[in-house]
Amino acid sequence: MYAANAYNTYKNNSVNFASKEQLLLMLLDGSVKFAKKAREALLDKDVKESHKYLVKTQDIFYELMTSLDIKNAGNWGQSLMALYNFIVKRLSDANIKKDVEILDEVIPFIEQVRDMWGEAYKVSKGKA
Template sequence: MYGGNANAYNAYKNNSVNYASKDQLLLMLVDGALKFAKIARQAMLDKNIIKAHENIVKTEDIYYELMATLDVSKGGDWAKKLQSIYQFIIDRLVQANLKKDVKIMDEVIPLIEDIKNTWDEAYKISKGVR
């Protein structure tokens, strides 16, 4: 019985990504970045270096993906500023990972939260939901 439920969940999860709009995928990415950053921070506190590293790398990968999808030619100055914020977050995550420094995570997690909240709000506005 459990195996069937796990398969059904995996099928649902895969389909939710396969059928998501670009906007929804972006929201999934920023949600994931925040989740992984928080897991990494807790892993540092728990002295679980491997788990901290893996989750920081996942967070970095999401920000690399977000940078790759930014259309600077259409987004102009706004996109360039966003790109520099993404790069700053990646740079700080690299430092946090190298030093296993919770203080750097405490600095960067609020930025990740702000970006997530901004994209959530932009999505709601674009859909006429408030």
């Protein structure tokens, strides 16, 4: 019981005191985790569970899309928005068709987005 409460306190503090960049990385880590859980659920033929995790993953990318300032981001912002749109569409396709192969196609893109932002964070902190 104590360990669970300690972990929850740690988790809450991690989110409450994280910088914007750290929150972004937490979201992206979550998107990878949720996409993989959706894949597992599809393999297990658990439609309800796969739907839940696919929607969670999509919601993260919708949030990323709404927070992207395309006007000030220039060409890379437009390219990033196109990638986010592609990911959301393929997640939707996977959900509608209950197709693991679509997830196998899109999960590497989700991981690349996470890794890209992770590298950008390291560079911004002078750690790269």
